[in-house]
Amino acid sequence: MRYQLTPIHCRPWLLNALSFKLIESHYENNYGGALRRLNAITEKLESLDWEKTPGYVINSLKREELVALNSTLLHELYFASMGGEGGKATGQIAEAINRDFGSYARWKSEFVAMGNALGGGSGWVLLVYIPRDRRLINQYASEHSQAVAGGIPLLALDMYEHAYHIDYGANVKAYVDTFIRNIDWKTVDARYQDAVGVEPLRPLEQPEFGDLPGVGPEEVKAMIDSGKPVQFIDARPKHFVSRQQDIIEGATWRDPERVQEWAGELSKSDPVVVFCAYGFHIGCKTAIALRDAGFDAKFMKGGHSGWRAIGAPVKQYV
Numbered sequence: 001m002r003y004q005l006t007p008i009h010c011r012p013w014l015l016n017a018l019s020f021k022l023i024e025s026h027y028e029n030n031y032g033g034a035l036r037r038l039n040a041i042t043e044k045l046e047s048l049d050w051e052k053t054p055g056y057v058i059n060s061l062k063r064e065e066l067v068a069l070n071s072t073l074l075h076e077l078y079f080a081s082m083g084g085e086g087g088k089a090t091g092q093i094a095e096a097i098n099r100d101f102g103s104y105a106r107w108k109s110e111f112v113a114m115g116n117a118l119g120g121g122s123g124w125v126l127l128v129y130i131p132r133d134r135r136l137i138n139q140y141a142s143e144h145s146q147a148v149a150g151g152i153p154l155l156a157l158d159m160y161e162h163a164y165h166i167d168y169g170a171n172v173k174a175y176v177d178t179f180i181r182n183i184d185w186k187t188v189d190a191r192y193q194d195a196v197g198v199e200p201l202r203p204l205e206q207p208e209f210g211d212l213p214g215v216g217p218e219e220v221k222a223m224i225d226s227g228k229p230v231q232f233i234d235a236r237p238k239h240f241v242s243r244q245q246d247i248i249e250g251a252t253w254r255d256p257e258r259v260q261e262w263a264g265e266l267s268k269s270d271p272v273v274v275f276c277a278y279g280f281h282i283g284c285k286t287a288i289a290l291r292d293a294g295f296d297a298k299f300m301k302g303g304h305s306g307w308r309a310i311g312a313p314v315k316q317y318v
């Protein structure tokens, strides 16, 4: 199936200090070139015999497909990023920029510095929304294929020489400043509003444990570091403890099969955090048993492995 052309979004006659000659050359040769290459590669891929084609041919074609597709997409975004009056961001994107960068001025100085830093080289500077953390970042890309997985680019600055050389020669700084003056914040804001509707990867669901409260390892560590009284129980099955040979600092191991025996040693006035190897059944079941017995118990998401994955301290189990 062929990829279709996206007409140029910005109105070239509205652009500030960027010539028709430059914009036309960029759109027709560089954007158009990427699209034409993409379609040629796609056609080639569609005709390939996957069982007989050597790996190096597959690798090179798939790499070129990635480069051409991302170049096509990013150029479309670049032309859709301009045509406004620049100035400060407006709308919901302005609030998000304040939230994630501190201020518009701070965002702008980072974005401009990143553009200038790519002068003499090539690449993209992108303002990207990341659904996983529902936040914005300015992303660096030294080539078309460097994109944040799952990120949604909202604003694109093309730092390949072909984007400015006709008008600005080697004066990268003037080009970057011109781009900022041409940003169409209205359309960036509209894209942001679309992007925030994209949900992150669905969280782990364990419906069999109902609304049992869980707490992330970062939060548990912060509670312990701040000196809050937490009864931290390692409820990994016996064979895990002897096999892995380490235990979380500050945690006490208790056999999950004997909850009724050791529960009486716990205090009902301080919270209990219980965990197993990965945060599934054993930890949840133990937390439920403790809650049923009247304790303020929660399970730790990710369990022992999650704790290790955030680099929190463990010690040798003796």
Ligand SMILES: [Fe+2]
Binding pocket: 026, 030, 031, 075, 158, 160, 162, 163
């Ligand atoms: Fe370009």
